[in-house]
Amino acid sequence: MDLRYSAEYEQFRGELRAFLDKNWTDEDRATLGGEEVLIGSISKPGERVTEFRIAAIEAGYLYRNVPRRWGGGGQPFDPLKSAIIREEFKRVRAPREMVGQGPSMLVFTLLAHGTEEQKERFIRDTLLGRILWCQGYSEPGAGSDLASLRSKAELDGDQWVINGQKTWTSNAAEADWMFALLRSEPDAPKHEGITYMLIDMSTPGIEVRPFRNIVGDSDFSEVFFDNVRVPKDSIVGARGEGWKVSRSTLKYERALIGDTDIARRTFDGMVMMARALERRGKPVIEDPVIRNRLVQLESRLLAAEFHSMRLLTMQARGEEALLAGMVPKLNSTQLSYDLGKAAMDVMGGGGSLAPGEPEAPAMGMFVTAYLWSLGVLIAGGTANIQRNIIAERGLGMPRDPVQKR
């Protein structure tokens, strides 16, 4: 164990800093440097941000694992350099890689299974946020048991005709395109009759009806398809192989949700708040029960942070993570809930005030974090589904015969 970078890497960091000094000015930082949201609404970046991203991609700092030919940074696999880039970009609040299901999932699906035309047409613009995507997987009758989905696609001449309904589709109202799983072979066994398709959201016959979620935002929607016609070449991978094609990208979503940055921000913010707020004439931070709870939460947070460093090292050494790689999603979703709840208790009565209410401590941002933590507990595979995965694949318990069907 040695937590210092080598000379080679520190030189890399030096070059990176010089790049950032030149390309991301203090003014940019003050006016544009924002914090990214996790699954909350995404939107198109402004020109200045895109200009910066193009320069950063050109220099090989962003999207390193996407070939240059398709608009990525095209650098050899090096998780340590990626970690340094994350650190340095974060430090000056420079725009990092776009978040959202397009850049973190679809791009990798296309790289693995897309045609040359699809890669050419979509990858570069997706990486820059010029095309926004939504993920059309879940349906009213198909959630954890996703493979039971029923929205169908039928081939009619040189077009697919799509009918059915998707639901809980994040960002559907903002998205230009959807990548979806649809049933194309009604007679095949459930996992084998699914096709992965790209659908232009402006196609006639698509209706998007936003839901209000518990946070109060309109972040996800129902999407209805009524005889929606898309070209025959809209499919990714072979017909009927959509299940396999989609599996290659789900793990990116889980990795995204397993990130510890957001938990760290919440924790540090909560400590600041506990110093600033008073309760019965004393700073909240002096309450021994709160102190105890903060250390307990911090222990879990530190374990998660060190664990991701360990995973990084395993990756750099080419070791298989196995069980170690399966636990972060479950832990981080539990932790964000517990952090949110502790923050509510730190606020005491103030916790009952809504986000945006000027009298709410920290403008109620922790209320938002608290409520959102329930969303991430469900999105991308519920906590129970994570437990099934850990027990069956990580600990070698027998597979549930019902779920295999």
Place this chain on the structure above:
Amino acid sequence: MRPRGRDTGWGIMDFGLSQEQVLLVDTVRRYLADNCPTSRVRSVMESETGHDGGLWAGLMELGVGALVVPESYGGLGAEFLDLALISEQLGSAAVPGPFLGHAMATLALVYAEDSELKKECLSALAGGEALATCAVAEPGDVWDHAAVASTVKDGKLSGRKTLVPYASAADWLLVVARDGDGPGLWLVDAGAAGMELRTLRGNDMTRRVESAEFSAVVCRRVGGVESLAKMRDAGLVLLAADSFGGAQRCLDMARDYALQRQQFGQVIGMFQAVKHQLANLAAELEPSMSLYWYAAHAYDRIPEDGPRHAALAKAYLSDLYDRAARDSTELHGGIGFTWEFDLHLWFRRSIFNRSYLGDSDYLRGRAADLAGW
């Protein structure tokens, strides 16, 4: 190869074990698998002293005593993490004996002011010729040296200590006390006049504890607060590592049992409630290993983080150990509640780990203070 980049200021950004460390762990694990099955654990713990000289000598031969002693004092000069890795293995095998007190005393000496005494003791400890232990706690659950009541006057120690591991077996006792300059650490020889030891019946029979009364006992000064703090933090990290090893062992036993025990015509591992109980435990345990790794690394490489991470890791891991032992016992059904079945050996170790050097709430309080909150 080990102290990579220590002097250049450059490292390799690696949160993992070196090849030598992997080899060390493997060697110790194999030694314990061959020499310390639970049948031997039981015979040692039921013996008069709870200490098996043969088993101990074997560990010393593997270099366990010399590991963290600097080369200039006849040791191997390894990192503290190496010793913590061994503690994990000892915890995993529920090894009975004086490892903890001996290791804490050794580290107190490593960080003591230079002296003839230090030279003499460390080379004997490294070679395995002498056994040492430490006397920290005082009646009233006093672990904090700031509150210590035992005193040294004119080279004579007086006071009462409790929960001293293997005091009767030790050649030297390192005693936390105070003199006119404040808290410090003093060495007392075995059998010194005026020292009275009494064996206490403990819950964990693999770690024996005694009380010690000192009335004007001749002692020699080892060091001040720095040496004391290093002794305490070493103990905390070693207990955290031992807890991880024991908890992991409890989980492994439950997993194996779930794949073997049949009820309702199927293995119990098929029941989702069992799966989820195991998954929850595994999910918390897996990343917690990194907590003790970091605390051990910080102990000698990142001193500003050392005390805080030692306290936090011990509190967290010893609590998790209790939970693992509890869940594993439950998953074993009736057999898990029998004396004959081995599981309670670990459950009992978790009791010791949780209480020795201070309970978890007390330690979290210290971690909060050290954060400057």
